[in-house]
Amino acid sequence: MNIGQASDASGVSAKMIRYYEEIGLVRPMGRTGNNYRVYGEEEVHILRFIKRARNLGFSLEETEMLLKLWQDKERTSAAVKEVATAHIGDLERRIAEMQGMVRTLKHLAHCCGGDERPNCPILDDLAGAPAPAPQPV
Amino acid sequence: MNIGQASDASGVSAKMIRYYEEIGLVRPMGRTGNNYRVYGEEEVHILRFIKRARNLGFSLEETEMLLKLWQDKERTSAAVKEVATAHIGDLERRIAEMQGMVRTLKHLAHCCGGDERPNCPILDDLAGAPAPAPQPV
């Protein structure tokens, strides 16, 4: 299998496959005489693993750990769970942060006329004016 | 005011102040004879505006638009509100995406023993096994 076929089979772009190779995540089975990378089912499986991990928001560094655990038949499920729960915590922290932004922005947008006049509580807030008290909804 | 003092007064690092200048967000009032940047209250105000916008998750590009609207006395509040609501939509999309990840991960982590044994549904999922049915909580 050439890199293009591996890309089709895994859903990972050829560009990224080469990059994952560069950072040590997945190596081709070998090279043909013309220096083309050759992949087999195993490599495609790894690429799909990486893609799935990325879809769940794991960084490539975390993905690498998970990949090593996957390939380590002596792993403990505790080790895997630890990586996962740390990531969940991370996501939840970021979600909470963004929810805070949304809450503030919605309040400001709600207070903004959104009309032809220049007066705007959103800009007032950004400019450092004390925030208008949130109205009970 | 030197850049260090402007940094202290605005909470923006000197490094970032220079960068914001480079991309056209804020220029120093002038330079001293020794080529030091000089800032006044107005520039510090702009820096705080930028910082606040960044804290609300606006990109520097969006921040630039908001800054221009702020400085344009002819602006309409509708224009400002549009930038804000677009950003809210963006945040909500990202939050929903991350919540989906968390939901999946929590389910998988819940199904994972987290013990000394190697058997692990998290890895099974990443490896492409059909997900175990979520148990009603």
Place this chain on the structure above:
DNA sequence: GTGGACCTTCCCATGATGGGAAGGTCAAGG
């Protein structure tokens, strides 16, 4: 006059991804 705390510019790194150039290879069809 010396040391330390500033300031300047310039280059590099991050993380994950894509764009694109320049050049080699292969297969199919004229």
Place this chain on the structure above:
DNA sequence: CCTTGACCTTCCCATCATGGGAAGGTCCAC
């Protein structure tokens, strides 16, 4: 046999916002 197009290769650059650090100039207090 030759061309064309679809592959492949490596290499460099860009993104976004931020920080690190080097090399060198400046200023103030002791």
